[in-house]
Amino acid sequence: MPHDHHDHDHLSPSGHPYRKDNDGALTYWQTMEIAIRELMVEKGELTPAQIQAQIDAMDDRSPANGAAVVARAWTDPDFKTRLLDNGSDAAREMGFDIGPMHLVAVENTADTHNLIVCTLCSCYPRNLLGLPPDWYKTREYRSRAVREPRAVLREFGVDLPANTTLRVHDSTADMRYIVLPARPDGTEDMTTEQLADLVTRDSMIGTGLPKAP
Amino acid sequence: MDDPQHRWHDMGGEAAGPVPMDGHDFAIWEKRVDALVILGQQRGHFTVDGLRRALEDMGEQAFESMTYYERWVAALNQNLIEAGVYTLEELGTKMEEIKARGDTYGAVQS
Numbered sequence: 001m002p003h004d005h006h007d008h009d010h011l012s013p014s015g016h017p018y019r020k021d022n023d024g025a026l027t028y029w030q031t032m033e034i035a036i037r038e039l040m041v042e043k044g045e046l047t048p049a050q051i052q053a054q055i056d057a058m059d060d061r062s063p064a065n066g067a068a069v070v071a072r073a074w075t076d077p078d079f080k081t082r083l084l085d086n087g088s089d090a091a092r093e094m095g096f097d098i099g100p101m102h103l104v105a106v107e108n109t110a111d112t113h114n115l116i117v118c119t120l121c122s123c124y125p126r127n128l129l130g131l132p133p134d135w136y137k138t139r140e141y142r143s144r145a146v147r148e149p150r151a152v153l154r155e156f157g158v159d160l161p162a163n164t165t166l167r168v169h170d171s172t173a174d175m176r177y178i179v180l181p182a183r184p185d186g187t188e189d190m191t192t193e194q195l196a197d198l199v200t201r202d203s204m205i206g207t208g209l210p211k212a213p
Numbered sequence: 214m215d216d217p218q219h220r221w222h223d224m225g226g227e228a229a230g231p232v233p234m235d236g237h238d239f240a241i242w243e244k245r246v247d248a249l250v251i252l253g254q255q256r257g258h259f260t261v262d263g264l265r266r267a268l269e270d271m272g273e274q275a276f277e278s279m280t281y282y283e284r285w286v287a288a289l290n291q292n293l294i295e296a297g298v299y300t301l302e303e304l305g306t307k308m309e310e311i312k313a314r315g316d317t318y319g320a321v322q323s
Contacts, residue, residue, distance in 0.1 A: 026311075029283040030242045030318045032290055035307040036249060038323060039299045046252055054248035055241075119225025121265065122281070131247070134236040137281055143229040155232050170225060173261045 057097075061130040065096055066178060067199035069128065071192045073105075074183040087178065091128055098127045102175045108182040108206075112165045115153065115206035116177040117145035123171040125178045129201060136205070146170065156207040179206040187213045221273040242318055243282040250289050259292035267291045 040046045069091055073080040083090035087103035103125055106114040118124065119142045124132035135141050144152050149168050150160060160166060169177040181203040187195060190213060202208025239247075253259060267288035275284055294301055314321040 024317065026316055026318050026321060027283075029279075029286050031308050031311050031321075032304070033242050033246050033249070033286050034311050034318075034321065035304055036286070036290055036293065037245060038311075039303060039307055040249070040253075040293075043299065045256055045298060046249075050252060051245065051248050054252055055244045058244065058247060117225070120222055121268065131239065134281075135232050135234055138233055139224055139227075139276075140229040140232045143224045143227040144232070146225045147227070152232060155234075173265065 058126075058131065061127060063129050063199075063201035063204065064196070065130075066125070066128045066201075066204045067196040069094060069096070069178075070180055070199045070204065071196035073180055074187075074195055075192050080180075083180065096128060101125075101127065101173075103128065104169075104175060104177050105180045106167065106169060106177055107180045110182065111163070112167060113153075113160055113206065114177075114179045115145060115149050115166065115168045116171060116179060117142060117168060118171040119143070119146055120170075120172070123173050123176055125176045125204075128178060129204060133201070153207065156202065158207065158209060179204050181210045184210050184212055220269060221276070222269045239282075246282045246286045246289065250285060253289060253293060253298075258296040258298055263292050263295075264288050 037046075037051065041048060069083065072094065073083050079090065079093075082093070083105045084107060087105040088098045088101065090105070091098050091103055106116075108114055116124075118136070122132055122137040124136060126132065141152065146168050149166055153160060153166075171177055181199065183195070184198060187198070194213075198210045198213060200208050200211060203210045250264060254261065254264075264285075268284055271279075271284060271287065275287075279287070290304065293299065294304070311321050314323075
């Protein structure tokens with residue numbers, strides 16, 4: 001029975017406990033979010049189903065999407081050419097909804113490493129990687145990624161050789177970068193799916209490297 | 214920031230401390246703000262530039278004292294009021310009505 005819980009104050013209308021993040025004291029800004037949502041529904045602007053569908057679409061986006069693109073580029077030279085030529089179209093070709101943004105893939109090679117940042121705010125290839133990690137949006141990352149990127153990379157555990165060229169790409173709302181990491185050595189016999197498992201979120205931001213096989 | 218060459222949000226190149234590595238899972242209210250921002254643009258009420266203008270005009274104090282999605286919901290609200298989707302008075306009335314429903318985010322959902 002759903003109503004056998006002892007503390008009825010903490011049950012939702014469905015008879016289940018609320019998620020923990022709903023149990024804190026209601027804040028001013030949370031109240032504003034509910035108000036905006038309810039006003040938009042009442043005025044016929046949006047339906048609750050549309051809002052939920054948008055949340056579901058965002059939840060479905062994860063670094064696994066980007067990893068699939070990277071693994072394909074590692075195994076399909078023609079696709080890699082198309083990806084570097086027009087990242088948006090290449091990602092769409094694989095069935096990913098990229099929206100109106102321009103996606104630019106930048107390739108790591110034996111002597112060049114790429115790093116992406118949005119110094120102005122939080123622009124990120126969210127349609128391919130999901131929502132950005134919190135550190136990506138911090139003053140510290142935004143300020144220092146273009147000032148002392150090698151020191152920032154060391155904080156992420158990436159210590160680049162001094163003779164590696166480091167390119168830092170500053171994203172905008174209209175143009176978002178994704179790093180195509182270098183394929184690790186010793187992966188010649190791996191399938192595209194196995195390769196995708198090596199591709200981490202941070203390796204596509206440039207703050208990390210792919211996992212070793 | 215007193216530097217006339219760039220505004221507070223244009224922080225690339227400034228000195229700052231170590232990158233804080235702690236993260237958090239997004240709460241449902243944050244995901245809803247994100248969704249409403251996308252959908253509000255799709256409805257043609259504002260553009261990403263309108264959102265950014267509101268965020269940047271909030272100033273550095275808001276950046277330091279409010280969370281990311283707190284700033285986003287404030288910017289969303291400003292753009293929707295400017296677009297005439299609802300009035301400030303309607304918002305105030307609705308927020309009071311919501312607060313009267315209960316004390317937690319989960320309890321006040323209609």
